[in-house]
Amino acid sequence: MDINELIIESSSKQRQALLNKDVSATELVKAIYDQVESVDEEIGAYNSLTKEYALETAKKVDEKINRGEELPPLAGIPLALKDNINLKGYKTTASSKILSNFISPYDATVSQKIKNNLIPIIGKANLDEFAMGSSNENSATRIVRNPWNKNKVPGGSSGGSAAAVAAGEATIALGSDTGGSIRLPASYCGLVGLKPTYGRVSRYGLIAFASSLDQIGPITKTVEDAALLLNVIAGHDEHDSTSLNQSVPDFTKDLKKDLKGIKIGYIKELCTEGLASDVDKAIKKAIEVYKTMGAEIVEISLPLIKYSIAVYYVVATAEASSNLARFDGVKYGYRASDADTLYDMYVKTRAQGFGPEVKRRIMLGTYALSSGYYDAYYKKAQQLRRLVKNDFDNAFKKVDVLLSPTCPHTAFDIGSKIEDPLSMYLTDIATITANLAGIPAMNVPVGLDSTGMPIGLQLQSDCLNEQKLLNVAFKLEEAVQFNYGTPIKMLVK
Ligand code: GLN
Numbered sequence: 030m031d032i033n034e035l036i037i038e039s040s041s042k043q044r045q046a047l048l049n050k051d052v053s054a055t056e057l058v059k060a061i062y063d064q065v066e067s068v069d070e071e072i073g074a075y076n077s078l079t080k081e082y083a084l085e086t087a088k089k090v091d092e093k094i095n096r097g098e099e100l101p102p103l104a105g106i107p108l109a110l111k112d113n114i115n116l117k118g119y120k121t122t123a124s125s126k127i128l129s130n131f132i133s134p135y136d137a138t139v140s141q142k143i144k145n146n147l148i149p150i151i152g153k154a155n156l157d158e159f160a161m162g163s164s165n166e167n168s169a170t171r172i173v174r175n176p177w178n179k180n181k182v183p184g185g186s187s188g189g190s191a192a193a194v195a196a197g198e199a200t201i202a203l204g205s206d207t208g209g210s211i212r213l214p215a216s217y218c219g220l221v222g223l224k225p226t227y228g229r230v231s232r233y234g235l236i237a238f239a240s241s242l243d244q245i246g247p248i249t250k251t252v253e254d255a256a257l258l259l260n261v262i263a264g265h266d267e268h269d270s271t272s273l274n275q276s277v278p279d280f281t282k283d284l285k286k287d288l289k290g291i292k293i294g295y296i297k298e299l300c301t302e303g304l305a306s307d308v309d310k311a312i313k314k315a316i317e318v319y320k321t322m323g324a325e326i327v328e329i330s331l332p333l334i335k336y337s338i339a340v341y342y343v344v345a346t347a348e349a350s351s352n353l354a355r356f357d358g359v360k361y362g363y364r365a366s367d368a369d370t371l372y373d374m375y376v377k378t379r380a381q382g383f384g385p386e387v388k389r390r391i392m393l394g395t396y397a398l399s400s401g402y403y404d405a406y407y408k409k410a411q412q413l414r415r416l417v418k419n420d421f422d423n424a425f426k427k428v429d430v431l432l433s434p435t436c437p438h439t440a441f442d443i444g445s446k447i448e449d450p451l452s453m454y455l456t457d458i459a460t461i462t463a464n465l466a467g468i469p470a471m472n473v474p475v476g477l478d479s480t481g482m483p484i485g486l487q488l489q490s491d492c493l494n495e496q497k498l499l500n501v502a503f504k505l506e507e508a509v510q511f512n513y514g515t516p517i518k519m520l521v522k
Pocket residue numbers: 160161162163185186205206207208209210211238345457
């Protein structure tokens with residue numbers, strides 16, 4: 030098989046090619062680097078490349094194959110790692126000037142697991158600064174362009190991870206999701222994106238944005254690849270006290286189960302108003318597909334969704350203001366050189382090191398936590414967060430899975446929302462409640478709109494029920510046959 034054809038494929042075909050010795054892991058990694066070389070100047074998916082590690086790992090995989098040893102399921106499959114996840118000996122910048130010279134002294138737990146599974150990491154993927162954003166336009170490095178249409182945003186904040194996979198610059202990727210940052214870019218780039226249950230995956234070594242909401246998860250071409258990558262990264266970690274001490278099932282096991290008798294609830298507030306007409310049509314079609322598979326479809330109302338953006342932007346900014354206090358020019362990263370006193374150094378470092386969106390979040394969060402306003406904002410938001418969770422608990426007494434669009438519209442034009450933070454925040458309306466409630470949620474591509482941009486459908490299930498979620502997603506994927514290879518074919522020379 031032509032190697033340019035192979036980079037379009039998901040992991041199963043690539044693995045088969047490796048095992049058949051049609052190509053070596055080294056050749057596959059080199060072909061991916063050729064693709065990076067030819068497209069990334071325009072796409073902007075990577076902040077930095079990790080060639081030495083990738084080629085070393087590929088060599089180990091080739092040696093194992095030649096010795097006829099058993100290979101871990103994703104060994105040799107090229108991965109993009111979001112640049113807010115530490116990888117020892119390489120830069121981790123969170124796409125911020127304040128960390129532009131920071132080299133990780135240790136591996137995040139997920140990075141260690143990636144290494145144990147002999148997965149070559151191609152590079153550190155671009156993101157919105159500190160994962161704050163929905164379009165990847167808040168990166169201090171450069172913007173990322175959507176491989177389906179380079180005038181459109183790829184979604185954020187894991188825009189680099191998604192664009193890398195969509196452009197054939199990696200086969201699989203890791204992102205992080207605080208309010209939708211895995212699912213939104215997956216939706217805009219025609220990929221599968223999964224935010225696991227809060228605590229399913231260790232956050233040790235992930236640069237914290239909002240610790241009670243952050244979760245690392247896969248962005249891939251197929252549901253099977255998402256399940257395989259979740260198998261690699263899930264599990265209890267003694268370095269993260271919020272990681273759940275639960276056994277990890279094989280997430281690929283139930284993918285093919287039939288859906289007879291399964292109950293799927295479409296979320297009334299997200300499915301009936303304010304949708305772009307092509308998104309509306311695609312969602313209705315997906316519902317029909319599920320019906321033909323024997324699923325029972327019911328309407329579920331989650332009326333508190335209308336408060337969720339407000340709740341999220343209080344909770345997330347409050348936690349961010351506290352988490353980002355550590356970047357003071359003393360311990361890590363950038364330090365302003367033109368300061369006379371210690372105080373002056375703090376102020377100048379933070380003024381010069383953080384971008385406008387990060388400063389806006391720190392100010393909002395500090396305000397919400399200040400003694401005079403704490404009860405009015407932070408406490409109220411926490412109370413509402415509990416009610417949102419109760420709403421989901423009640424919904425999952427009635428249905429197995431909830432369905433909605435991932436976003437009311439498809440990818441928007443670069444520059445069209447950046448001056449209007451509120452309209453940018455509204456792109457998260459369908460995704461943030463899963464983080465507030467801690468439940469798993471994923472994006473599955475279901476078609477293209479009239480301008481040729483991907484439409485994403487969101488599925489959510491109860492805590493720790495990723496298997497059901499992946500099963501319901503897999504069945505839809507099978508029926509839809511979405512062509513994730515389109516942009517790669519356009520880009521491959
Ligand atoms: N778009 C949301 C925000 O800007 C979510 C970001 C995320 O999930 N990291 O906060």
